[in-house]
Amino acid sequence: xxxxxxxxxxEKEIPELKLQDVGGAELPYLYYExxxxxxxxxxxxxxxxxxxxxxxxxxASPNQTWVPYICNYRECDPEKGGLAWGIIAEDxxxxxxxxxxxxxxxxxxxxxxxxxxxxxxLFGMKPRAMILIEPIFLPEEFYSMKVSVKDHxxxxxxxxRTNRWKNEEAAWxxxxxxxxxxxxxxxxxxxxxxYGMEKQNTGDLxxxxxxxxxxxxxxxxxxxxPWPLLDKLTCPVLVVEGEKSxxxxxxxxPKVVSxxxxxxxxxxxxxxxxxxxxxxxEVAQIxxxxxAEVI
Numbered sequence: 229x230x231x232x233x234x235x236x237x238x239e240k241e242i243p244e245l246k247l248q249d250v251g252g253a254e255l256p257y258l259y260y261e262x263x264x265x266x267x268x269x270x271x272x273x274x275x276x277x278x279x280x281x282x283x284x285x286x287x288a289s290p291n292q293t294w295v296p297y298i299c300n301y302r303e304c305d306p307e308k309g310g311l312a313w314g315i316i317a318e319d320x321x322x323x324x325x326x327x328x329x330x331x332x333x334x335x336x337x338x339x340x341x342x343x344x345x346x347x348x349x350l351f352g353m354k355p356r357a358m359i360l361i362e363p364i365f366l367p368e369e370f371y372s373m374k375v376s377v378k379d380h381x382x383x384x385x386x387x388x389r390t391n392r393w394k395n396e397e398a399a400w401x402x403x404x405x406x407x408x409x410x411x412x413x414x415x416x417x418x419x420x421x422x423y424g425m426e427k428q429n430t431g432d433l434x435x436x437x438x439x440x441x442x443x444x445x446x447x448x449x450x451x452x453x454p455w456p457l458l459d460k461l462t463c464p465v466l467v468v469e470g471e472k473s474x475x476x477x478x479x480x481x482p483k484v485v486s487x488x489x490x491x492x493x494x495x496x497x498x499x500x501x502x503x504x505x506x507x508x509x510e511v512a513q514i515x516x517x518x519x520a521e522v523i
Contacts, residue, residue, distance in 0.1 A: 242281055245297065248326055250319040256297040257323070262290035265356065265523045266332035267515075268324065269295040270340025272362075272502070273449075274386060274442035278423040282415050283504060286512035287519075294327060296320065298340065299437040299445070306377050306387060306440060310447025313339065317346035317452075321353040330354055333519060337361040337504050339445060342454055349457035357464040357522040359515060362473060362501050364449060365484050371453035377443055387443035393433045399425055412505045420505075458487040464522045466492045468514060470499035470506075 247254040258277045267287075269280045277295035284293055302319075304311035320343060324330070334355040336344040341363035347353040377383045393399035399421055403409045409417060425433040465488050469481045485491035496503050496510060504511050 242278060248323055250301075250322045250326070253302045253319070255301050255319055255323055258293075258295040258297075260284060260290070260293040260295075262292040264331075265291060265519065266329050267291045267293045268320075268329055268332050268334045268344075268355070269293065270320065270334070270336040270344050271295070271298060272338030272340055273382075273445040274299075274437050275337075275505075276420065276424050276436070278419045279416050279505060281419060282413065282508040283512045283515070286509055288516055294323075294329060296323060298343070300441040304441075304444040304448070306383060306443040306447045309451065310383070310444035310449075312448045312451035313343050314346055314350070314452040316448070317343045317353075318351045320344065321347045321351035324353050331356045333357050333359065333515070333523070335359045335361070335515060336363065338364055338501065339449065342449070345454050345457060345461065346452055348463075349454075349460035355463055357466075357518065358461065359466045359468060359518060360484075361468040361503055361511070362470060362475060363454075363467065363479075363481070363484070364475075365454050365479055365481070366449075367478060368453060368455055371450055373450065375447075375450065377447060380443075380446060383443040383446040386446060387439045389435070389439040389442070391435050391439055393425070395431065396421065396433065399433050408502075411500070412502070413508050416505045416508055455487075458484060459489070462489050464490040464492070464518075466494060466514070466518050468494050468496060468503065468511075470501055470503050471495050471497050472499060473501045475501055 243258050243260060245256045246259055247256055271277055277297045280295050298316055302311055332355050334344045341360035348355055377387060403417060424436050426436050427433055467481050467485050482493055485493045499506050
C-alpha cells in the first residue's frame with residue numbers, strides 16, 4: 229500500500245526547504261526555479277507548503293515560485309493569543325523584499341489568503357495580482373471579541389487533534405477514514421503523509437505542525453480585522469469559493485468582491501473549503517487563466 233501511495237507523488241523533484249531571516253526568526257520556504265512572473269503561495273492553517281506541489285507542477289510554464297512554511301517558525305502560545313496574523317503578514321512582506329519578489333502573483337488559501345491581504349494592504353507587499361482561495365474574512369464583530377482556546381470553534385478542536393500513529397500504514401488508514409481528508413486528491417494526501425508527519429525515534433509518527441502550533445495559528449486570526457483593508461488592494465483580485473464550502477454560513481465572499489477595486493468571483497463546483505487539496509488540477513487551471521488575464 230505504501231509503495232502505491234508513494235507512486236502517486238510526482239516524479240518532478242520537490243525542492244529542499246530553505247530558510248530566510250525575517251527579523252528575529254527564520255521562515256522556512258520552498259523555492260522553485262523558473263521564469264517571470266514570480267508566484268508566491270501561502271497555505272492554510274495547520275497545512276504545508278508541499279501541498280501546493282501538484283498545482284505548481286500543473287501550471288504550464290515553469291514560474292519562479294516561493295512557498296513559505298507558516299507554522300512554528302516563531303514561538304507562540306495559543307493560550308496567550310497565538311501568533312498574530314498581522315505579524316505573519318509583516319514577515320511575508322519582509323520575505324518578499326529579501327527574496328526580491330515583486331510584481332508577482334500572490335496565491336493564498338484560507339489563512340494564507342488573509343495574511344497576503346494584510347501584507348499587501350499594510351506592509352508594502354506589491355503583487356501584480358492576487359488569488360484569494362476561501363479567505364477567512366469573518367463577521368466584523370469577531371475581531372473585537374476576546375476568546376479563549378477552549379471557546380474558539382477551531383482552536384479548541386485543533387489542539388485536541390490525534391497526534392500519534394504507529395506507522396505509515398496506520399496513518400494512511402486514519403487519513404482515508406476521516407471526512408476532512410476523504411475527498412482529497414491522492415497525490416496531495418500522499419504529500420501530507422510524507423511531509424506532514426515526522427517519524428519519532430520510537431518509530432511512530434507525529435504531526436510536523438503540532439496541534440499546539442495549529443491552535444496558535446487559529447488564535448492569531450482575531451488580531452487584525454481585514455475588512456477595512458480591502459479598499460487598499462488596488463491590483464486585480466480573484467476570490468475563489470468552494471460551491472459546498474461550510475464557510476458560506478458565516479463568510480460573505482461575494483461581499484468581499486464588491487468591496488475590491490478590481491475584484492472577480494469564481495465558484496468551484498463540487499468543492500468545499502479545501503479546494504487546493506481536493507481539486508489541484510482545477511486550481512492550476514484557474515491560476516493559468518488568471519495569469520493570462522493580468523500579466
